[in-house]
Amino acid sequence: SLLPPRCSWNKLSGLHQVARYSCCKGVVCFGCHIPFLLCDTDGINLYYWSLFDGHAGSGAAVVASKLLQHHILDRTLTRAASLRGGVGAPGSPSTPPTRFFTEKKIPHECLIIGAIESAFKEMDLQIERERTVYNISGGCTALVVVYLLGKLYVANAGDSRAIIIRNGEVIPMSSEFTPETERQRLQYLAYMQPHLLGNEFTHLEFPRRVQRKEVGKRMLYRDFNMTGWAYKTIEEDDLKFPLIYGEGKKARVMATIGVTRGLGDHDLKVHDSNIYIKPFLSSSPEVRVYDLLQYEHGPDDVLILATDGLWDVLLNEEVAEAVTNFLPNCDPDDPHRFVLFRDISSFSMEVRVFL
């Protein structure tokens, strides 16, 4: 059921609007511009927003936009009951006393984080299982927000971004996963499982493509365990195409994909080869927690979810300024005040902010 305007969400906190924007080809965002009230069992409300950016077909994005919330709900419902002190909750009276071994104390919010992480993994496995039967094409990034018991859980797998604007100030709620930001993870995997490179790629990074005439000479390189650059003597193997190549928006894993986390992509291969990309992609989101009760929020404070289509052309601060300048000019009771259209260079930017 969709959350009606002026619901209990509103009463919990002033931070109740979500701005979203998508301009990229392949962005799928069904029914997610308004938060879902996924569950109100036992007086526990769970709200859900999501943003999926598809590539190489819309199938994975469509499926994820319809099903990911069910995986999340399945897992968070029991945890939510636990957090209220249900049977089996850590520290609840019914938890059997620990004997012989010390038991790690697990903060309650770690159960919700783990539930969301598991849901992403299960969603990805479901796409893998059902992709042939239901013809689920391509892959997608996933940016998901769950509200539960006074906290926002922002889970990001991909290069979308979430920010909170509180009193005009930007609070980043995610970081982007790209070939450049995940270089060391990708190189480490390739170093440990070199067969994944199909004898076509090298896990080492060089400042540019190595030429045959440079074999035996010294060149700068970076391995998985380095953040700086050092010199090595070029060998025959270094002539292979680099696992990660290109800079900024042009950076690619095995010359194929520019985003390193998300759902789907199980059939994605390096062009004209039998080398699969999927082992290098991760469905694990990074989950950040924002405690709504810890801060005072004004009526113009917002949470913004957007794909790289927005963040490639506007800085966090520019988005914050646009929202902060627009909202105070609207009647606070106008339910349409969160819809504005702006034309930024060649992009038609649509920022919708919902109650």
Place this chain on the structure above:
Amino acid sequence: SLLPPRCSWNKLSGLHQVARYSCCKGVVCFGCHIPFLLCDTDGINLYYWSLFDGHAGSGAAVVASKLLQHHILDRTLTRAASLRGGVGAPGSPSTPPTRFFTEKKIPHECLIIGAIESAFKEMDLQIERERTVYNISGGCTALVVVYLLGKLYVANAGDSRAIIIRNGEVIPMSSEFTPETERQRLQYLAYMQPHLLGNEFTHLEFPRRVQRKEVGKRMLYRDFNMTGWAYKTIEEDDLKFPLIYGEGKKARVMATIGVTRGLGDHDLKVHDSNIYIKPFLSSSPEVRVYDLLQYEHGPDDVLILATDGLWDVLLNEEVAEAVTNFLPNCDPDDPHRFVLFRDISSFSMEVRVFL
């Protein structure tokens, strides 16, 4: 040659004192309490401080304290010349023009970071090669500071810590590498190369030891790609001893070692087994850069290097307070003002601050 008091270091910046402290058994710190002037070729001064905390024998710590600076000097000298615009420097007139391929622009300080990273790796390889001939026992953490061309490079492999105190404010210059902070790296390695666990350990983490009667029941767990906790059904394999077990100072890798980066330890095995620990240990330091020219420094600003012996009993702020309260009471020209003795509970704490 040792750096004489009132040297050019002093003229470069007010931040010229180093406090050091060691109380742990096995800490080796030969000649490193006074910075080495390693090199003054072509008017380029390179200063060096280091702190090694040994375990399971002092051999590795002694060798590293005598030789690591040579590995660092070998590699940074050529880079330092490059930074001044020597032949082969990135962007220097003698660098051949790039054709056909785009070339990544590498910031100069990344060459120094890479040089230090390589030096740690080579030092570790040298200990491995020579440990039998020279009877080099045990392993050690390594915390090293290099001053070059206006910048401090703080390289840390282990659980020592460096902080800068600037105008009474603490600036952390390192982070600690322990089984808990490196859980995901260690679990990922074990997940990908399970033979390293010798059929005795599980890479999964549980809140406590799993008991046989719990097979088939559900329990919380964490895998390498999770920061939260989720539920799984306990299997036979989960009864194995966890790769990482214990909390805080008691956390151990394979029930053996409580620090996950450093030098040496090539012969370290799990007690009464043939399982080597070394594959899980990394000799890669994390290198942080501090630009001395970017800030104003007063005469009481200090850089403090200390092992866990200090940080286990005092917070950064407490150390900062002790130093900040003591120094202004001394004659600024007294070369001994940086030597003070304090008694903190049962520890005999020695903070020496050198020019």
